[in-house]
Amino acid sequence: MRRRHFLTSLAAGATLPFAVRDGRDEIALRAGVVRRMPQAGAGRLTARPPARGTLTLPAGIHPVPLPDGREAQLLVPAKVAASAGAAAPLALMLHGAGGSVRGPMRFAGEAAEETGTILLVPKSRDSTWDLLHGGFGPDVETIDRCLAWAFGACNVDPKRLAIAGFSDGGSYALSLGLLNGDLFSHVVAFSPGFIGSDEPFGNPPVFISHGTADEVLPIDRTSRRIVPSLKRR
Numbered sequence: 688m689r690r691r692h693f694l695t696s697l698a699a700g701a702t703l704p705f706a707v708r709d710g711r712d713e714i715a716l717r718a719g720v721v722r723r724m725p726q727a728g729a730g731r732l733t734a735r736p737p738a739r740g741t742l743t744l745p746a747g748i749h750p751v752p753l754p755d756g757r758e759a760q761l762l763v764p765a766k767v768a769a770s771a772g773a774a775a776p777l778a779l780m781l782h783g784a785g786g787s788v789r790g791p792m793r794f795a796g797e798a799a800e801e802t803g804t805i806l807l808v809p810k811s812r813d814s815t816w817d818l819l820h821g822g823f824g825p826d827v828e829t830i831d832r833c834l835a836w837a838f839g840a841c842n843v844d845p846k847r848l849a850i851a852g853f854s855d856g857g858s859y860a861l862s863l864g865l866l867n868g869d870l871f872s873h874v875v876a877f878s879p880g881f882i883g884s885d886e887p888f889g890n891p892p893v894f895i896s897h898g899t900a901d902e903v904l905p906i907d908r909t910s911r912r913i914v915p916s917l918k919r920r
């Protein structure tokens with residue numbers, strides 16, 4: 688499944704199948720396979736879309752105001768701005784290790800515009816997400832703040848709310864998405880390395896893709912173990 692097909696499915700409200708597909712990684716950013724379990728109750732998000740939201744932002748890319756000045760951006764597609772405030776899907780996209788908001792915006796921005804999907808892209812506090820440093824922490828708070836701000840600035844369809852990421856961001860999307868399956872309607876991971884949670888909330892559909900020639904996060908050590916584990920759940 689290409690990124691455009693994923694966002695098209697999200698915009699249409701489709702249920703994504705759980706599968707592993709052959710593909711080519713654009714870049715590999717982290718060596719090794721890591722699995723660290725968070726403390727009980729950690730990683731839960733509190734932000735929720737209101738029953739009836741409104742769009743207060745024009746089309747374009749907007750900085751998300753965060754108290755610590757960390758970078759985060761929200762893309763409002765022209766289709767969303769022109770839809771008279773109708774509820775739109777939103778995709779929270781997480782970068783890989785060493786990445787920034789520019790990568791996911793470049794990775795999925797065009798498809799978001801084409802499908803009318805609001806795109807929210809935060810930046811991790813360190814070079815990668817906190818779970819890979821030992822547990823959920825400040826990055827969860829940042830994502831919660833970003834979501835709360837997006838829900839206040841846009842009319843988001845709660846039935847079409849995805850979390851997705853690449854490499855370390857894919858691992859984080861799986862871990863955080865399954866812990867918050869009562870919030871996210873779709874969980875998507877491109878080339879993930881691990882899942883850091885065994886306590887799912889809700890039962891969102893999961894889509895995983897991974898390149899068979901990945902030398903940094905080899906598919907046999909990662910997604911081909913992750914997929915059977917999730918299926919057994």
